[in-house]
Amino acid sequence: MDAEPTLLGRYLLQLSCGPAALDQLDTADLDRLARETAAALPPGTRQHIDLALRIDVRAELRQLSVPALVIAASNDILVTPDHSAALAQGITGSRLTQVMSGHDAPTEQPAAVANHLRGLLNG
Structure with missing residues (x-):
């Protein structure tokens, strides 16, 4: 290689x-x-x-009309927490949460991500 x-x-x-x-x-x-x-x-x-x-999809975010959970990974250098906050701010009614991980939060913090998803799904 x-x-x-x-x-x-x-x-x-x-x-x-x-x-x-x-x-x-x-x-x-x-x-x-x-x-x-x-x-x-x-x-x-x-x-x-x-x-x-x-x-840059900021202009399209307001068109979303589904429940949304934005998970900001605190150590993500590809999609920074500031990017996640902007995403959540652009989606009406979305929820923003944070986990201590890099970009691959589901692998690094599977229990935390699952708990946040359960919270979204359970209302």
């Missing part, structure tokens, strides 16, 4: 995982996960990242 996909895998790990999750891994684990992440990337990943960094 060439270096570029592995670098992308490492970059995505840094975006996806919060510091607490990364701190639990040694260098060998980080290298292994970077290689596995790179090997599992579907076609179009680079374009997806580019789109995520430039898309």
